[in-house]
Amino acid sequence: MTTPNTASSVISSDKVNGTTVYNPAGEKLGSIDSLMIDKLSGRVRYAVMEFGGFLGIGTDRYPLPWEMLKYDPMQGGYVVSLAKEQLEGAPRYAQDTTPEYTDEYGRRVYDYYGLPYL
Amino acid sequence: MTTPNTASSVISSDKVNGTTVYNPAGEKLGSIDSLMIDKLSGRVRYAVMEFGGFLGIGTDRYPLPWEMLKYDPMQGGYVVSLAKEQLEGAPRYAQDTTPEYTDEYGRRVYDYYGLPYL
Numbered sequence: 001m002t003t004p005n006t007a008s009s010v011i012s013s014d015k016v017n018g019t020t021v022y023n024p025a026g027e028k029l030g031s032i033d034s035l036m037i038d039k040l041s042g043r044v045r046y047a048v049m050e051f052g053g054f055l056g057i058g059t060d061r062y063p064l065p066w067e068m069l070k071y072d073p074m075q076g077g078y079v080v081s082l083a084k085e086q087l088e089g090a091p092r093y094a095q096d097t098t099p100e101y102t103d104e105y106g107r108r109v110y111d112y113y114g115l116p117y118l
Numbered sequence: 119m120t121t122p123n124t125a126s127s128v129i130s131s132d133k134v135n136g137t138t139v140y141n142p143a144g145e146k147l148g149s150i151d152s153l154m155i156d157k158l159s160g161r162v163r164y165a166v167m168e169f170g171g172f173l174g175i176g177t178d179r180y181p182l183p184w185e186m187l188k189y190d191p192m193q194g195g196y197v198v199s200l201a202k203e204q205l206e207g208a209p210r211y212a213q214d215t216t217p218e219y220t221d222e223y224g225r226r227v228y229d230y231y232g233l234p235y236l
Contacts, residue, residue, distance in 0.1 A: 008218045008219045008220060009156060009157060009158070009219060009220070009221065009224075010154040010155060010156055010157065010163050010164070010219045011154070011155055011157055012152050012153070012154055012155075012166075012216075013131045013135065013152050013153040013154075013155060014152045016155065017131070034130050034131050034132045035130070035131040035153075035155070036128040036129070036130055036131075037128060037129055037130075037131060037134065037153070037162055038127060038128055039127060039128065039129055039189070040127070041161070042161055042162040042184045042185070043159070043160055043161050043162070044155055044160040044161070044162065045128050046128070048130075066160045067160070071157070098130075100126045101126045101127060101128045102126060102127070103127065106127075
């Protein structure tokens, strides 16, 4: 007999990657490509969302501050308070052009989503 | 011109996974298979190390408290203060038998490595 995995307090990075991201209206925004982890504190700073393109070609990466994501067991994905239109001007990069995640870049991302960069 | 990635304060989960783990003597202990992330705090709790087996068959997974890992840029891998013999009795599981990471399990892992489970 196995207890459901949700009773566990941790989740594998393998399970996070590939998970669908929805907005509160239930529209699919994208899916998690990878996580960005603060080297010093070990905290997950960003979930990098993949969105756009076709069959993986031309998709963009959107770093989302981790605290924006709420897991919804009903939908089996993350819900982010974000309209599709808000993604249009959001910080993003192409798959092969990962920027350096400096403090300056971090501030730009957090500012865009109206969150304090600590 | 690109600045080296090490100037960045974050690292991608993609880059952590697959990274070699050494002991202070420079012996290879294994490689990182995945990360276990605390759902509530977003902190990385464990790096799950893969070790043993042959060509991926029969390898075991060893959850290591994240704070045990120090990155060594010279070796291009993580260094863990651990003798190979210490792994023999360490908490582990086969790839297809991931246990539930309850507090009880967490305490067992942290106890084994002499670390406080907070």
